[in-house]
Amino acid sequence: MTASARQLYIDLLIKILANTIYEDPSMHPKTAGTFQPELRSKGDDWPSVAHTMVGVQRLQNLRELTERVLNEGIPGDFIETGTWRGGCCILIRGILAAYGVQDRKVFVADSFEGLPPPNPKLYPADKGMNFHEYKELAIPLEQVKDNFSRYDLLDDRVEFVKGFFSDTLPALEAGPFALLRLDGDLYESTYVALDALYPKLSPGGFVIVDDMNYVPACRKAGWLSARCTRSPAAGSALSTPPRLRCSSPVCSRASMAPSFGVCARATCSHRRWPALGCIPIASSSPNAATRRQC
Numbered sequence: 001m002t003a004s005a006r007q008l009y010i011d012l013l014i015k016i017l018a019n020t021i022y023e024d025p026s027m028h029p030k031t032a033g034t035f036q037p038e039l040r041s042k043g044d045d046w047p048s049v050a051h052t053m054v055g056v057q058r059l060q061n062l063r064e065l066t067e068r069v070l071n072e073g074i075p076g077d078f079i080e081t082g083t084w085r086g087g088c089c090i091l092i093r094g095i096l097a098a099y100g101v102q103d104r105k106v107f108v109a110d111s112f113e114g115l116p117p118p119n120p121k122l123y124p125a126d127k128g129m130n131f132h133e134y135k136e137l138a139i140p141l142e143q144v145k146d147n148f149s150r151y152d153l154l155d156d157r158v159e160f161v162k163g164f165f166s167d168t169l170p171a172l173e174a175g176p177f178a179l180l181r182l183d184g185d186l187y188e189s190t191y192v193a194l195d196a197l198y199p200k201l202s203p204g205g206f207v208i209v210d211d212m213n214y215v216p217a218c219r220k221a222g223w224l225s226a227r228c229t230r231s232p233a234a235g236s237a238l239s240t241p242p243r244l245r246c247s248s249p250v251c252s253r254a255s256m257a258p259s260f261g262v263c264a265r266a267t268c269s270h271r272r273w274p275a276l277g278c279i280p281i282a283s284s285s286p287n288a289a290t291r292r293q294c
């Protein structure tokens with residue numbers, strides 16, 4: 001495939017995945033009704049038909065980072081935790097196909113039954129969250145597989161990880177990963193995924209936290225705090241946090257990285273969050289995305 005044919009294929013894939021071609025209406029409780037291009041662009045609706053709800057900008061962000069992984073030779077597989085109809089993973093698999101990559105897998109992790117109810121005892125930040133009541137968020141595994149098939153992208157390089165993250169991710173036999181995409185809508189879902197998967201992220205690999213701007217509780221699941229304490233239940237052992245540096249060329253906080261070399265419990269709890277917050281989310285990258293430096 002020539003480079004221009006590849007780019008045309010990926011462009012078209014994004015248009016189809018976000019369904020900006022046939023323009024299906026939203027079924028989001030707050031935005032239900034006629035298709036609105038600006039909502040679909042930002043991923044602010046729940047499409048009734050499209051295979052992803054993240055919208056065009058975040059698909060472009062995922063495309064850019066996936067292509068950077070390939071161009072820069074960052075080793076490892078890809079995983080999304082919280083996949084709904086599968087669109088983001090279909091995009092990654094399509095990009096791998098377009099580049100003729102045969103030695104990388106895409107892991108599709110979801111309950112395929114919707115979100116778990118909040119567990120405020122262990123995760124107080126999730127108190128009052130009621131996403132588990134929305135049947136629109138529960139997409140059965142067979143339907144997701146069928147969606148992959150429709151693009152001719154279902155093969156043995158796509159692995160489905162079915163179950164709640166707390167049951168599946170800590171023991172997942174997979175990795176290293178080049179890119180983690182976290183989209184579980186809850187503090188618990190974000191925290192559990194970071195805690196289980198960040199250690200398997202290759203140096204230079206990317207983490208995208210989809211919900212950071214949309215679900216306030218997910219801000220609190222900032223990976224530094226996740227990496228500084230083990231689990232809220234165990235609440236004891238500390239691990240040295242990763243050294244971070246914002247990947248944005250315009251970020252004024254790039255020099256913060258060395259200060260993350262040491263973790264003391266008293267100082268880690270959410271205070272390091274600005275390291276992720278410094279990424280210019282509204283501009284080129286509509287998500288909070290950053291990368292592992294070491």
Ligand SMILES: C[S@@+](CC[C@H](N)C(=O)[O-])C[C@H]1O[C@@H](n2cnc3c(N)ncnc32)[C@H](O)[C@@H]1O
Pocket residue numbers: 051052053054080081082083084085086087088109110111112113114115116137138139163164165166183184185186188189
């Ligand atoms: C907002 S949707 C994901 C949207 C998707 N990334 C897309 O491209 O449209 C959230 C998904 O996360 C899943 N989920 C959330 N928390 C989970 C958990 N703790 N365990 C398993 N699945 C979870 C839900 O089943 C749902 O499919």
